[in-house]
Amino acid sequence: MSVVGLAVAALLFGIGTYLILQRLLSRVIIGLGLVSHGANLLIILSGGAAGDPPVLAEGVDPARVADPLPQAMVLTAIVITFGVTAFLLALALRSWLLTGSDAVEDDLEDRRIAQERPTVEQPTVDNDMHEEVTAP
Amino acid sequence: MNRRPSPILEHGIVAAGGPLLVFSLYLVFAGHNQPGGGFAGGLVAGVAVVLAWSAGGSQTVRRIVPIRSSALLGAGLVVAALTGFGSLFAGLGFLESGYLEISIPIIGKIKAGSTLAFDVGVYLVVLGMTLGLVRALGEDRPDEKGAM
């Protein structure tokens, strides 16, 4: 773990989040890429101190190599990010081909629900009052 | 972007693509002992596919790699999964490695085994993925005409 590495990871997270909060799908995808970089870097950094490559050739001291487990995880994550990015790119392309824009518009259904005022069903007969009433 | 595949460029690409493919295979075989492996190998092969696209668009890709991407994806998955079950049948745990020592020219003696077969499966999937993506996203625009 080094301060420089950590600062870079934090910066990538921040900028990535900012981009993910945009409406244009292409910017969102770039933001996701940055957050992934940040996350992967963070995993490597939290794996411990830097060291020699974890390749046990002749003359390599196993005590001095970098932790291989986070590396294996991150390698997996890099490739998965590739797949996810490609999928999102296809999504953006589809959006463009269908609507002529890659902006994510508001969900009209959600907006309608948010503006609607619910009607509360109030019983007409209050059989719990002290006035004398007859139940239905 | 309505370009005709230029024969010269195409030949150049094939010329460059060949060594790239060889290198990618090298990464797979050497990956167990040196940096490399199925992922890196598959990605290098994927770079070759992208080069083919840049030479002449999706038609060139189809001509040079006449395999369906889904076939590669399926084959890769089957190989990787069978490796796991193979170990199981051999009396080892799922995906536990067993090996033979074989010697291959140039690379030298390697212990080939179930792990190598598994890496080959990974390689095929990654290559199939790149190929499929390039074909899907790189499909020519409607006005360019040309069938998949």
Added chain:
Amino acid sequence: MPYLLLLHAALALGLVAARRRMGRWAFVVAAAGPAAVLGWVVAMAGDVLNGMPYEEIVEWVPSLDLVLSFRVDPYALLFLLVVGVAGTAIFLYAVRYFGSDPRVAAFAGTMTAFAGAMVGLVSVDNLLAVFVFWELTTITSYLLIGYFDHLKEARSAALHAALVTGAGGLAMLGGLVLLGTEAGSLRISEIVANPPAASPTVSLAWALVLIGAATKSAQFPFHGWLPGAMAAPTPASAFLHSATMVKAGIFLVGRLAPAAVASTGWWRGSVLTIGFVTMVVGGWRALRQNDLKLMLAFGTVSQLGFLFLLLGAGSAELLFGGLALLAAHTLFKAALFMVVGAIDHEAGTRDLRRLSGLRRSMPAVFWSAAAAAASMAAVPLTYGFVAKEAAFDGLLGTGLVPIMAAAVASILTVAYTGRFLFGAFGAHLEGHEPAGQTAHTPRNSLLWAPLVLAGTGLVLGFFPALIKPLVAQATAGAYGVEGAGKLVVWPGLVPALGWSLVSLSVGSLLVWRKEILDRATDAVGLVAVRFPTADGSFRRSVAGLLRFADRSSGLIQNGSLPTYVAIITLVAVLLPSTSLLGGVAGFDLPPTGEILELILGVLVAVLAVAIVFTRRRFAAVILLGGVGYGIAGLYALLGGPDLALTLLLVETLIIALFALVLRHLPAAFTRPRTPQALRALVAVLVAVFVFGGGLLTGAARMDAPVSDRYLQDSIPEGGGANVVNVILVDFRGFDTLGEITVLVAATLGAAGLVLPIIRRKENAT
């Protein structure tokens, strides 16, 4: 027992399925359910009363310890008996109560399901199974109360009952789970045998269980749903409120009271207070009603209060009296509800101010009502009297205040019983249109079902020994005490008799000199009307909840994806931050790293910042690639050549794929339409969180890394020197297999998203 439950389930489903062909005669079929329960009780009674409880375990998910364990001891047997007797009578009564409507058969099916749930509830030994049946009764009661679904009152009453008992059920689930964890067992019999030691957690668990039971049994202040539930058809009211639903809560407190008293200090006091308040409030409110059914409903609230405290107080003497009274309550209350149904059926109204001359036109109905009412008012020589004597006898041991409160409630009971009887069968009041002149005695189950139940009350009044073994054994089973009370026709000159006679005579005085009562109720009513009623408070809180839900979801779910992402991100950042800040133990600033690392870091940072400001799409992609290459360089520095290699390749391919897509999109981003300050704020918070969290967690490593083993085993076990690769293809190979499956799915998905559209456009041109 499992077959008994299956029978109910099959009957319920069959009746609902065949509702078009069955009509009201469905109730005859449905009566097979409670009748079978009754038969089972009779068959098992010998063994169970001789100290051999019925036990059976049906394995369900043994690995999760989910088993259906049945255990019927005398206590459960009493409840089964109550369900069986009341159920059979009420189901047969319902045949004549309803007209012919296809919905009636579905209603019969629902009643059967309800009865089955109740049977399950009292005979299982596992807390979670109890909860499942508990909720089943809530759901089916919702359907039963809401039967007249064209009436707004019925719908809102059903909802009221379901919300109150459902919320109580949720509280109870929490309590039961806590209780099970603390006691180390979910089996009721084991918890009662070894109650958990007192602790705040255990107290919380018991409090939650108490809330659940109180809502179900309509205890103050949750009693509002019960009178509302009178919107149900009368057979359902009779079944739910005399024998089943409301008895579920009482069953549970009675079952768990021995353990609760052992592990808390406050249980007995709370149960006594709740019970007494409910008794008095219910009795008082019953006096003010003009609708016979509502009067019975408030009377039920009052009686339930009494039963709740008797069974829940956790003493053998009170339990004895409570169980005796419980049987009495079922008999007279079911009979009276059915009488009201018959009156309603014949006279067309239940308003006691209008009913007139029914005593002459329906004498048989009058006599069964009188017999049941006498039992309710605890007139000597009825079973109600015998049971109440036992209850008073137990209460005398508790102190003066309880017995006085019970006496006040008894006076109210006598008063509203008189009001009921004279109101229903006496003359109509002046100023009200008389009704019921055309009524005549029904010659079918509308008459004899209540008659049989009321008559049973009289028979037991003379021969209480018939039921005594059951009550005594049930008490002995719970507390291990023999002879906790006695059930006798005439107790002799004992203090309890004095209290009974005082209640009876003062109550009778109030019936006789009605004006005293009217003046008193008017005076108290003037004050009481200023207090919120249970029903009103309930509706206000529901309306408030809906307003709150409406506003908050309007704010949170406004349809904008960036808002959703921002909210999710903020929650993900702020929640862990608070706990991180709470645990700051100090940390050392980690080393700065090598100079090359610094250079690469600055490069990456500059490129990343540039992405925000560029408006050209392709430039942004190139910058992203640059960031990726920079990170790859960092990986190489930190000792990960595999990572560096892979990342370089992936970045190259991603740029290529972007390029493929960007061919179609415009070169520049459109300007954002909305201000960006909030987005920037969220972004800064995330960055700060990552930095701070990284510092703290980086300093918090405690265990040796697991990869030491991987490093050792890599060559001997995995046969490879590149440990990262060996992890991927061998040690964690299964994960990798999963990963490449994801890759396949992503590829097929991407192709499926794009290719059909392109082909369609091709075909169109």
